Amino acid sequence: METHLFFAIFCAWICLSVPLEFCIAADSIRMDQSISHGETLVSSGQSFELGFFSPGSSKNRYLGIWYKNTPQTVVWVANRNNPIADSYGVLTIINNGALVLLNQSKSVIWSPNLSRVPENPVARLLETGNLVLRDSSNESSESYIWQSFDDPSDTMLPRMKVGWNLKTGLQQKLTSWRSADDPSLGDFSYRIDINVLPYVVLGVGSSKKVRSGPWNGLEFNGVLVLDYLVYKAVFVNNDDEFGPTKER
Structure with a gap:
């Protein structure tokens, strides 16, 4: 019992001692959390990964989803027509619940149109390869505010x-x-x-x-x-x- 208590306290101390984005779930981000260059979300079964990439010989950066074991096979791209020209890019959920992709000057490069404003939003990469935005209290597919499968x-x-x-x-x-x-x-x-x-x-x-x-x-x-x-x-x-x- 004492060992378990010590381990729980140690884990809590770690999460309070490092930046917030390092303590989030591997497949999702919540309000004011983010991923940037070199960081990724990975679906629960390790099938898909979301992050930043440069296709082929291009130096432009894009936010995309690819097969975890075959990263060269990109299946979805967010900012297809609006690339990031440098290595700086941040995917985050801002205070109004919107999922946004920002460049170095904090300008919005990409953001999906939302059917409604989420109260407690979470963006999660599903094992199907679908990136969804929903209220954290409701995991039903009927409650998705936005999903990459629609785009x-x-x-x-x-x-x-x-x-x-x-x-x-x-x-x-x-x-x-x-x-x-x-x-x-x-x-x-x-x-x-x-x-x-x-x-x-x-x-x-x-x-x-x-x-x-x-x-x-x-x-x-x-x-x-x-x-x-x-x-x-x-x-x-x-x-x-x-x-x-x-x-x-």
Whole structure:
């Protein structure tokens, strides 16, 4: 008992003696905590990592998510069109509950649009590769104030959707990188377009390079449905959302 008490006191002393950001959970940050150059968040199962990186031969810095064991495979980028020109960058949650990426002059480089203001916000990197902002008292996915899965880059991960949120009008689509050294928005996109009936589009700029037939209630006409060994394709079609997703 005395040993356990001593250990608890020792741990508490350590957390009070060092800067706050070194005592946070490995997969999340809370109000006024931050990560900067050389620091990362790692999902609970060690599958994904979030931090700052420079792609290819570029000297610009970006905030991104990659596979922990394969760091060269970046699956999401926050500030795609607004890089940081030096090694200074900070991801933090400020007093109004907003998740922001700051540069050296404390200017906001990137910040997601929030559906509401969180009371006690926490940003957490999930084992799915999804970065979410929510109230710390509610872990339900229904309570997410924002999630990176709603703002995809060029990679579709399991449980991510490509389609439409019919309540908010949000379109979720994949967009290519400009080049291996530049993750800014490229020319190619993969999306669901809704006219009379929805259909899949591979776009080049504003034009439609390839498109499927319309959704007939079971499948897209003209698209061969395949059974994959790695993942299962699922199509969601209800009053709230419309579009394909995939599950492991």
